[in-house]
Structures are given as structure tokens and as C-alpha cells.
Amino acid sequence: MNAERYIEKIEQYLEGEMSQAERAAFEAEIDENAELRQTMAAYDGSLAAIEQSIENTLRHELQSWAAEDKAAQPAASRSSAKIVTMRTLALRWAAAASILLVIGWFTMVQTGKGLSDEALFAAQYALPQAQAALRGDAATHPLAAGAAAFDAGDFQTAQTFFEQIPTQDEYYAEAQYLLAHIALQQKDYDRAIATFNRATERRDPKVSEKAEWNTLLTYIAAKRTDKAIFKNLLAKIAGDAGHSYQQQAVALQKQLADFRRKLQ
């Protein structure tokens, strides 16, 4: 294929920027020139990919707006409650200032424990409710049996079920996502990471971002937060304004950088 040779002409043709004579000559060339036809097919393919990218980005944006809306509601009520609480606390804090100075170091060490890998993982991780996450009628859903076993804590049965979901199945990403959680429960971190990655790679909008976030949590559970791959993934999510877990990733970055982690 000689894309460089034809791309400008193809764009002029598709954008209607050719004169009638140029257009007729170009169409005659399409009929005669197999290489040009190949290039045009590749151009069509590239446009389909770009359109998919636009769709992905818009979906992220819509989800982000929805998350903002959701966050805005409780925040308003929280803030008014906080003012009252803060006033009361201010008096208590003043009275307790001298005591806090004495126990400052001790407190710092204790709070540092809240930033340990175990504590961060426990604070962030939640085992999903598989049946509740199924779309539509849970009873007739193709993953229903596996999801029921998963929710009942029968991970062996769930694992056997989800492992039978073939890669071409439209629910493959969801099956891999739940399999990864099973591996995580079994503390098989390598398998959990690999399986979350498979779920992510499917780019299923309902699974991909959850799987990415849980990959990060698995690295924390495995005490591998020093790995470059973990840091890069965390930075990627924290830097992606459209990612559903962006705010959590930013908060996690701050917690991981907190000097009190070093006091453990």
C-alpha cells in the first residue's frame, strides 16, 4: 500500500473538494488501480477506528459527568453538617492541644499504620456483588449460575463456570473480571493481575475501568507498589479526567507519597 501517495487525494475526494473533472478522473483511477482501492479500504478502516475512539471518549465524558452529579449531591449536605461539627471540634481541639503535642509522635506513627499496604487495600477493595451487577433479568442471564456461586462464596464452582466462557463470548470480559476477583481472594496475585488485564484489554466500557482499578489494588495487596508498572498505571488513571476511578487514583497517589508510610 502506498498511503502517502494517495491519502491527500482520497481526502479531497471524500470532502468534495475536487472539481467534476478531477472527480471523474479519480473514480476512473479507482476502477483501474488495485493499489488505490486497497488504500481506500485502509482509509475506511482508519475512519472506523477514529469513530470508535470518539465514541469511547464521549462515553468516558458522560460517565464522568454522571459521577460529578452523583458526588455533588451528598457533598452539599455533608458540607453543612461539617460546619457544625467543626465548630464543636475546634473547642475540643483547643483544649486538647497540649495533649496532642505530647502524643504527636505516637499519633503520627499510628496514623502511618493506616497508610500501610494492608490498610490501603482494605479501605479501597470491595468484593463485587456479581448477581447485582448482571444486566437485565438475572435469572436468565448467561452468567447467572456462576454469579450465584460467586455471591455464595463458592469460588471453586464459580471459577469452573467462568473459565468455560470462551474468548469470543460477549460476556468474556465480565467473566474474566470475576475470575480475577476469585484469584485475588485466593491471594494468587500473579493470576489476579493477569486476569484483570485480560478483562481490561476487552475495552468493555462496563468492565475495563473497574478491572484497571482492581489491578492497582492487587499490586497493593501483593505489596508491589514499588513496581514501575504499578506506578505507571496509577499515573495513567490519575491523569485521565474521563476515568471513573480518577479521583480515587489521585487520592491514592497522595496516600502512597505520605511520609508517614515510611514510619511503619
Next chain:
Amino acid sequence: MKTNQGWTEQSLVASILQGGNARQTAIRFIYEDKDLRQMVIRFVNKNRGNDEDGQDMFHEGIIVLDRNIREGKFRGEAPLKGYLYSICRFLWMNRMRKQSHTDTVAEMPVTAEVDTESPEVIFVSEERKAVLNRLLDEVGERCRKILELWKLSYSMEEIAEKLDFSSAAMARKAKYRCHISLMELVQKNPALAQTLQN
């Protein structure tokens, strides 16, 4: 569609067609239509879904609406709000049909709350989506962004500003290189090319 804040249906469509920041603002306005969102959620709830499904359908409907407007498939023969509602309803019915693997969805009550224009909804198979997403991964984040902005009619000046190119000319060169690279990726893999043709 509500037409406060100076928006009319025509200006919403025109802004989406114009692309760039105008499209973004128009889509945000459509997204903010809480009445329509509630209508979609109510429909989904009535038809074996929940609030989350309804919200999801509203988002998917906006994605289809955006594309249909840009591709000239929305002809303005029905109100935009009714058209979007029809898309959402159609998407949900299709999802239910796929999930149930039966024809029960055909028996679902179809509420006629607004005038509608039959929406043209093209379903992209999961396989094809996976192929396209793989191509996007391979071409890289920066190229993906450049090509996306170009397709959405951002000017080269705007692309240069958004993506930190030193000039519009540099942005144009980058777009050219990225597009060639993406086309070569399509072409290099016959299996990908075949899937895209299907």
C-alpha cells in the same frame, strides 16, 4: 428538547455539526436534560431494567445521537428529544432481546410519550469493537487524540493548542503521520482488514 440558555434544536444540531468546542457544549446541554433522562429511566424500569440501566441507555443514546447528527442521519423530521428517546428505547429493547435470546421484547409495551422519528442505529459487533480498540492501542494515545480531534472538525490551530504543538503546521504534519500509521496498521493485518469489511 428544552431550549433555554439560548439553545434551539437547530442550534444544537448545528453546534454538533460544527464540531470542536461547540459540539462539546451542545452535548453537555443535551445531557443536562433531566426530564428526558427520567423518561428514559422510567421506560427502562418499566421494562425489566433498573435506574443504572436507564442512565446507561441515556448515555448510549447520546453517543448514537451525536454520531447520527454528524453523519447526517438525523433529518430533523421529528423533535430532537423524541428522536433521542426513540434511540434509547431502541437500544434497550435490543439489549433485552440479546440477553433473553427470545422474542419476548417484541411483546413489550411501547409507550408513545413523544413523537418520534425512526432512529437509524448501527450496532457494531463486540468483535469489531475489539479490533478497532486494538488498532487504537497500537497507534498510540497521542495519535489517537490527534485523529479524534481532526475528525471532530477541530482546526489545526486548536489541535496545536490542545496538544502542545508549536504550530498548526506541526499539528498538521503529526496528523498526517498518525493517519498514515493507522492506515498501515489496518492494512498490515489481513484479519483486521477482513473484520472491518464485515
